[in-house]
Amino acid sequence: MKRLFLVFFALTAICSFAVAQPKAGSFSIIPRVGVTLAKVSSDDILIEENFSLSPKYLTGMMIGADFEYQLTDILAVSAGAFYSQQGEKYDDYCEAHDLSTKNWSEMRDLRNRYDYINVPIMLSVYGAKNLAFKVGAQFGFNTKATAEMTTATFVRSEDGKASTESVEKSKGNMDIKKFDFSIPVGFSYEYMNVILDARYNIGLTKVNKYGLDGKNCVFSFSAGYRFTL
Numbered sequence: 001m002k003r004l005f006l007v008f009f010a011l012t013a014i015c016s017f018a019v020a021q022p023k024a025g026s027f028s029i030i031p032r033v034g035v036t037l038a039k040v041s042s043d044d045i046l047i048e049e050n051f052s053l054s055p056k057y058l059t060g061m062m063i064g065a066d067f068e069y070q071l072t073d074i075l076a077v078s079a080g081a082f083y084s085q086q087g088e089k090y091d092d093y094c095e096a097h098d099l100s101t102k103n104w105s106e107m108r109d110l111r112n113r114y115d116y117i118n119v120p121i122m123l124s125v126y127g128a129k130n131l132a133f134k135v136g137a138q139f140g141f142n143t144k145a146t147a148e149m150t151t152a153t154f155v156r157s158e159d160g161k162a163s164t165e166s167v168e169k170s171k172g173n174m175d176i177k178k179f180d181f182s183i184p185v186g187f188s189y190e191y192m193n194v195i196l197d198a199r200y201n202i203g204l205t206k207v208n209k210y211g212l213d214g215k216n217c218v219f220s221f222s223a224g225y226r227f228t229l
Contacts, residue, residue, distance in 0.1 A: 026069075028226045031065045039087075040087075040112070041055075056091065057089075062220055079122075081118075083116075086115070108150040110149045114216075116140040116180065119141075133187050138183070148171045153165040153167075177206065179205065180203065201216065
């Protein structure tokens with residue numbers, strides 16, 4: 001994730017020939033669309049004693065708009081509203097470590113999907129031409145939470161060949177906290193009203209209701225277009 005952030009920064013920084021950022025006193029609407037890479041920290045699934053599955057980053061999408069006011073030549077404030085797909089995924093797991101057994105099952109495609117409406121309030125500081133550092137606060141409101149999994153059962157015949165007995169997909173609702181608070185930090189680069197934006201949301205609120213300490217960890221990468229009013 002850190003390497004991806006550095007590549008994004010390098011690509012935007014080399015475009016030093018771009019036009020200047022908006023003038024002080026201007027107001028803009030910036031629709032944006034992009035992707036998210038999300039997981040929940042410390043949200044391991046205990047499978048058996050001394051063995052658990054750790055969460056991995058899940059890819060989703062985001063779409064919405066920022067409403068920005070340019071305070072001075074180097075400072076701007078914005079408020080936005082975004083639909084954001086978040087959650088986490090896990091590696092596949094086979095319940096039988098010794099595959100010589102007659103019957104065993106595998107757990108595949110285990111994913112927790114959390115949909116949020118996020119409201120970020122950001123301060124942008126322009127440290128170079130069209131390149132802005134961003135920091136702020138984000139209020140998230142969960143609209144949907146589901147868990148998905150595929151279970152495959154296998155049977156080994158007398159001749160030693162294994163065959164699939166059944167494959168079952170399951171999906172169910174999850175009961176998580178409806179409110180999420182995070183600190184977004186990142187940067188953006190603008191050229192000809194097109195804005196490339198990269199952020200990392202540092203989750204400060206526990207996602208689960210029942211004692212687990214996991215918090216949302218979300219990278220977002222988006223492209224937007226500035227309409228100055």
